[in-house]
Amino acid sequence: MPKSKRSRRHYTTEQKVEILKEHLVDKVLVSEVCNKHQLQPSVFYDWLKQVHANLGGALTTPAPSGPSKREKELAAKVAQLEARLAKKDSVIAEIAAEYTQLKKELGEP
Known part of the structure; x- marks a missing residue:
């Protein structure tokens, strides 16, 4: 069977x-x-x-797809500091130009 x-x-x-x-x-x-x-x-x-x-x-967490909140904050801070640095550079260039012009007018070497 x-x-x-x-x-x-x-x-x-x-x-x-x-x-x-x-x-x-x-x-x-x-x-x-x-x-x-x-x-x-x-x-x-x-x-x-x-x-x-x-x-x-x-138990692992998936990797975030975009930048984290902390990365966004740091990027904003970098942009702000770069803008301040650019402004300072332009002020220094302006003062240096005025200084050079004054030296020429006063006849200093």
């Missing part, structure tokens, strides 16, 4: 998460979780290994 093959079950990511939460959050024994969902303990532990292997990725 030929044995009928059992078809494999395919769980979605959401289903896997819910099954793992039963054990990790609700503290249900692994054997009870596996019996309830007709799941082999080896499959459950493989899922658990995957969770632990990818845990670092879950």
Whole structure:
């Protein structure tokens, strides 16, 4: 008499998460979780290994797409300081020109 093959079950990511939460959050024994969902303990532990292997990725924050608030503040401050420096340069150039003109008028070397 030929044995009928059992078809494999395919769980979605959401289903896997819910099954793992039963054990990790609700503290249900692994054997009870596996019996309830007709799941082999080896499959459950493989899922658990995957969770632990990818845990670092879950805890990292995504890189911001644009400049941060602090970078924007610093850029504004740089622009302000560059404007002040340009104004000072023009004042110094004007004073130097007046000084040179006075020296010529007074005949000083």
